[in-house]
Amino acid sequence: MEHTSISTSPHQASAHVLLLPLPLQGHVAPFMKLGHQLVRHGSKVTFLTTESIRSQIEKVDEEEEHMRIISVPDGLALEDDHKDDNRLVQSFLHVIPGHLENLIRKSNEDELIGIGQITCLIVDVVLSRDPIEIAEKMGLKHAIFFPSAPGVLALILHIPKLIEAGIIDADDGTVEKNENIQLSPNLPAMDSADLIWKRPGNKSNFNQKDVFQYLLLVNQILKVPNWVLCNWFDELDPSANALLPNIISVGPLPAHDGKSTGNFRSGDLTCLPWLDGQSPGSVIYVAFGSTSKFSQQQFHELAFGLELIGKPFLWAVRSDFIDGISIEYPDGFQDRVKNLGKIVNWAPQEKVLAHPSIACYMTHCGWNSTMESINMGIPMLCWPYFGDQFWNKSCVCYGWKVGLEINPDEDRMVTRHEIKRKVDELLSDEGIKANALKLKELAHNNAYEGGSSKNFRDFVAQLML
Numbered sequence: 001m002e003h004t005s006i007s008t009s010p011h012q013a014s015a016h017v018l019l020l021p022l023p024l025q026g027h028v029a030p031f032m033k034l035g036h037q038l039v040r041h042g043s044k045v046t047f048l049t050t051e052s053i054r055s056q057i058e059k060v061d062e063e064e065e066h067m068r069i070i071s072v073p074d075g076l077a078l079e080d081d082h083k084d085d086n087r088l089v090q091s092f093l094h095v096i097p098g099h100l101e102n103l104i105r106k107s108n109e110d111e112l113i114g115i116g117q118i119t120c121l122i123v124d125v126v127l128s129r130d131p132i133e134i135a136e137k138m139g140l141k142h143a144i145f146f147p148s149a150p151g152v153l154a155l156i157l158h159i160p161k162l163i164e165a166g167i168i169d170a171d172d173g174t175v176e177k178n179e180n181i182q183l184s185p186n187l188p189a190m191d192s193a194d195l196i197w198k199r200p201g202n203k204s205n206f207n208q209k210d211v212f213q214y215l216l217l218v219n220q221i222l223k224v225p226n227w228v229l230c231n232w233f234d235e236l237d238p239s240a241n242a243l244l245p246n247i248i249s250v251g252p253l254p255a256h257d258g259k260s261t262g263n264f265r266s267g268d269l270t271c272l273p274w275l276d277g278q279s280p281g282s283v284i285y286v287a288f289g290s291t292s293k294f295s296q297q298q299f300h301e302l303a304f305g306l307e308l309i310g311k312p313f314l315w316a317v318r319s320d321f322i323d324g325i326s327i328e329y330p331d332g333f334q335d336r337v338k339n340l341g342k343i344v345n346w347a348p349q350e351k352v353l354a355h356p357s358i359a360c361y362m363t364h365c366g367w368n369s370t371m372e373s374i375n376m377g378i379p380m381l382c383w384p385y386f387g388d389q390f391w392n393k394s395c396v397c398y399g400w401k402v403g404l405e406i407n408p409d410e411d412r413m414v415t416r417h418e419i420k421r422k423v424d425e426l427l428s429d430e431g432i433k434a435n436a437l438k439l440k441e442l443a444h445n446n447a448y449e450g451g452s453s454k455n456f457r458d459f460v461a462q463l464m465l
């Protein structure tokens with residue numbers, strides 16, 4: 001679909017939006033898409049992130065005429081581990097209010113040449129408490145952008161009730177009474193084992209209490225009446241608006257000129273000609289986002305599984321994908337699969353999912369990847385790792401019925417035979433394929449003409465008042 005620029009009427013002053021995402025890949029990328037959409041709708045955008053992320057973001061994000069990226073220190077000392085997401089987020093939460101106030105004041109005083117006065121702040125949910133107070137104090141419009149599914153936000157809002165009902169512990173969210181939580185009549189109940197703070201991921205830097213405490217903070221922030229933008233479209237759950245009255249669905253956020261934006265790594269483009277050489281609907285795409293990690297043993301089992309399936313595969317293997325050690329494939333694996341598979345460090349994912357050779361996507365169910373897959377009509381094999389991914393998996397498999405799940409019980413290894421069985425089952429399920437194509441159509445309608453794109457135009461018009 002062609003991307004046209006949407007002009008504003010000449011008497012409308014353009015809004016200048018400051019975007020402030022959490023300094024993590026799964027947040028920076030959708031905020032960048034939001035930024036490009038705002039520019040297409042006639043706004044100016046300043047994108048605020050850390051110095052280290054700014055240096056990693058692909059050049060494509062700086063080419064936009066009305067978008068500029070500004071960076072501030074993340075607050076960590078040189079000798080600190082900047083890859084420790086937990087410490088990074090804690091530190092950024094601490095330092096960002098000071099930087100933000102300074103930046104808005106300078107933009108008001110026109111000290112930052114060429115930036116011009118900032119008129120609106122759109123901030124990531126988890127960061128939002130202090131920045132929203134600052135925006136209010138300095139007379140800026142403000143909105144929250146939530147880069148996951150609204151059901152997740154509804155659950156967060158529901159936390160006090162769960163504590164009151166004795167279902168979870170108030171300190172770290174440990175489940176005290178096993179009950180399914182039905183937030184929406186249209187989507188599956190949330191299993192208490194899958195509550196988003198319950199599985200911080202094997203050996204990840206996050207722990208359950210930290211995640212739960214962030215979410216409690218988010219809960220307090222969301223009492224502030226506001227616009228809450230979500231990368232989502234209404235047909236995914238028509239009752240989401242009732243769960244969250246101030247939600248505005250603006251998804252799926254389209255890729256900017258078909259390119260992935262806000263990526264910390266460059267996508268390996270050599271996989272595209274390789275995909276061109278494969279038959280339509282034949283390739284299994286395997287990628288687990290930016291944070292999931294496998295044990296060495298599980299990684300080997302997945303490699304054996306792909307070999308056993310015997311179909312072409314494209315596998316994105318980040319250098320930090322295995323817990324604590326460098327990547328080691330099973331003996332002779334790369335040789336044996338050289339005519340079958342292509343392995344890259346980081347795939348140009350949106351281009352890959354849009355390629356006609358892709359048959360299915362083995363995914364961790366990060367929200368961005370889930371929406372990208374829905375947008376391309378690709379059936380998913382869900383292998384969640386932590387947080388919201390378990391809820392996303394339930395929606396994919398049991399709500400929209402566009403995928404199947406691999407259940408990664410933390411104490412159990414998923415075997416090569418199970419992987420093969422699930423992939424075979426997915427590829428032969430015509431119902432799932434048809435559902436995925438229906439959802440794709442709805443997604444495209446929302447992105448380019450229907451509900452979400454109208455919501456976006458209305459939102460931007462309000463920013464310009």
Ligand SMILES: O=c1ccn([C@@H]2O[C@H](COP(=O)(O)OP(=O)(O)O[C@H]3O[C@H](CO)[C@@H](O)[C@H](O)[C@H]3O)[C@@H](O)[C@H]2O)c(=O)[nH]1
Nearest residue numbers: 026029147148287289290291316346347349366367368369
């Ligand atoms: O080889 C790859 C792998 C990923 N991506 C992109 O990276 C992004 C990954 O985002 P997501 O699928 O959301 O996964 P995470 O990076 O793991 O995202 C974190 O943030 C998300 C948004 O809050 C949550 O839904 C996830 O659970 C959380 O892990 C997507 O845009 C992908 O297109 C690539 O371009 N190439």
